[in-house]
Amino acid sequence: MVLPPPQPAPFSENGPERHVRRLLLVDDERQILELLDLSLSSHGFEVMTAQSGEAALALARAQRYDLIVLDVLMTPWDGFRTARELKRLSGCPPIVFLSGMSGLSYEEQGLSLGAAYLNKPFRPAQLIEMIWRVLDEES
Known part of the structure; x- marks a missing residue:
């Protein structure tokens, strides 16, 4: 597995900014959480x-x-219900959906609730690229 190099810290007039991007990763499969946690933390x-x-x-x-x-397919709440509950909170951040279920209806529902939708299987580098794209769009 080849990952892109970590993103350099942005610079300001007073030196590098120290803001680390904080992500919440939600999946009911422990192995996927561990793999993605490792990949994202290393970046x-x-x-x-x-x-x-x-x-x-x-x-x-x-x-x-x-x-x-x-993740979209979880129990007892699926990702869409989870997103609706999260959206009730003030200041809900953008959501990137991950799903093994492809198809226009899943993607449309995901995009109506979130910022992006990535089909499984994917490479960690694809997720990292999508995260940076969404974060850049939000800033």
Whole structure:
């Protein structure tokens, strides 16, 4: 697996900015969480993980995130229900959906609730590129 080099810290007049992008990664599969956590952390992101929609909602209430990466197929709440619950919070960050379910109806529903939709399987580099694109669009 080849990953792109980590993004350099942006520079300001007073030197490098210290803002680390904080991500909430939500997937009910522990192995996927661990792999993505490792990849994203190695590229300078601060990553918190949750294995359910309910856990994600609790974390989002307790701490601010710059972006949420959310699997679609989870139980008991799927990613779409989780996104709707998260959107009720003030200051909900953009959401990138991950899904093994391709098809226009899934993508349309995901895009109506989030900023981006990435079909599985994907390379970690694709997710990292999408995260930076969404973060750039939000700033």
